[in-house]
Amino acid sequence: MNQFLSLISKHGYVLVVATVFAEAIGLPVPAAIALVAAGAAAAAGALSTHAVLLFSLAAMVLGDLLLFLLGRYTGWGLLGFLCKVSVSPETCILRSAESFYRRGKMTLLIAKFIPGVNTMAPPLAGSMNMRLDQFLRFDLGGAGLYIVAYFGVGFLFRDFLVSIMQGFQAAGRAIETVVLIAVLAYIAYRIWLYRKNSMYRVVPRVQVEELARKLAEEKENILLVDVRSHGYYDADAARIKGSIRLEPNNLAEEVKTMPREKNIYLYCT
Numbered sequence: 001m002n003q004f005l006s007l008i009s010k011h012g013y014v015l016v017v018a019t020v021f022a023e024a025i026g027l028p029v030p031a032a033i034a035l036v037a038a039g040a041a042a043a044a045g046a047l048s049t050h051a052v053l054l055f056s057l058a059a060m061v062l063g064d065l066l067l068f069l070l071g072r073y074t075g076w077g078l079l080g081f082l083c084k085v086s087v088s089p090e091t092c093i094l095r096s097a098e099s100f101y102r103r104g105k106m107t108l109l110i111a112k113f114i115p116g117v118n119t120m121a122p123p124l125a126g127s128m129n130m131r132l133d134q135f136l137r138f139d140l141g142g143a144g145l146y147i148v149a150y151f152g153v154g155f156l157f158r159d160f161l162v163s164i165m166q167g168f169q170a171a172g173r174a175i176e177t178v179v180l181i182a183v184l185a186y187i188a189y190r191i192w193l194y195r196k197n198s199m200y201r202v203v204p205r206v207q208v209e210e211l212a213r214k215l216a217e218e219k220e221n222i223l224l225v226d227v228r229s230h231g232y233y234d235a236d237a238a239r240i241k242g243s244i245r246l247e248p249n250n251l252a253e254e255v256k257t258m259p260r261e262k263n264i265y266l267y268c269t
Contacts, residue, residue, distance in 0.1 A: 012047055017059045020147075024063025026082050026119040031060075032150045039154025049155070053147060060143040061136070064122040068135055071123025078123050105130060108138035112146035211265060215242075223262045240267065 016038045023031035035056065042049045070078050103110075111121035125135050206214075215222055224243035239245070246254045258264055 012041075013051060013055050016052060017055045020056045021059040021063045024060045025066060035147060035150035036154035039151040039156075040158040041154075042151070043155045043158040049151075053151060056147045056151070057140070057143055060147065061140055064139050064143065065136070067119070067122035068126040068130075068132075068139075071126030072129070073126075074123075079120065079127065082119055082123065105134060105138050108135070109142045109145065112142050113149075206265060214263075218263075221262055223258060223264045225258075225264060225266045226268075227266050228268050243267070 016034050019029050019034040020031045022029045038047060038052045038056070041047045042052055067078070105125070107117070108121055108125065111117045122135075122139065125139075219242075224240050226239050226243050226245045227247075255264075
C-alpha cells in the first residue's frame with residue numbers, strides 16, 4: 001500500500017484511471033486498491049477529490065460500455081472468453097445469467113461488488129438486448145457506489161491504513177514469506193481444480209447434419225431439449241420441432257424425469 005500511495009502521488013490521475021479502466025474491461029488489476037490509495041492521497045492533499053471521482057467514474061463506465069457493446073454483437077463468444085479464467089466457464093455464465101434473471105437490471109447496481117459477476121454483467125446486459133440508456137443509468141449508479149465506497153475507505157481511514165502498512169514493513173521478511181506461500185498454494189489449488197473439472201468437461205457433440213439424419217431414421221428414440229439460458233430464451237422464438245424446454249439451472253433435477261430409454265440431445269443456440 002505504501003508503494004501504491006507513492007505511485008499515486010507521483011503519477012496521480014493517470015494511474016488511477018488506467019487501473020479502473022483495466023479492471024472494468026476484465027483485466028486482473030486491483031482497482032479497489034487503487035481507489036483506496038487515491039482516497040488516502042486525496043485526504044493528504046496530493047490529489048483532488050472531485051477530479052479522482054469524476055475521472056474514475058468516466059473510466060469505469062467507459063470500460064463497461066465497451067463490454068456492453070461487445071456483448072451485444074458477440075453474445076456467448078465474449079462471455080465464454082471472459083469466463084476462461086474460471087474453473088468452469090459454463091457455471092460462470094449461468095451464475096451471472098441467474099443473477100440477472102432474479103434481480104434484472106438492478107444487478108448492475110451491485111455487480112461491481114460480486115466477484116465474477118462484476119466483469120460479466122455489462123456484456124451479459126448487452127447480449128440480453130438491454131436498452132443502452134437503461135444500461136447507462138444503472139451502470140452509472142453501480143460504478144458510482146463502487147468508486148465512492150473504496151475511495152471513501154482510503155479518505156476516511158488514511159492514518160489507520162498507513163499505520164497498518166508500517167506494521168507490515170516492520171514484519172518484513174515474514175510477511176513476504178506468508179504471502180508467497182499463500183499465492184503458490186492458491187495457484188496449485190486452481191491447477192488442481194482445473195485438472196479435476198477437465199475430466200468431466202468433455203461432452204460428446206453432434207453436428208446438425210448428423211442429428212437430422214438420426215431424427216429421420218429413429219425419431220421415436222430421440223428427445224431434443226432446449227436449454228437456452230434466461231437472456232437467450234424467448235417464449236415466442238422458434239424452437240426445433242418436437243423439442244422440449246428445460247431451465248438450465250434446474251437441469252440436474254429435470255434430467256431425472258427424462259425417459260432413460262431415449263437418446264437425449266441438448267441444444268442452447
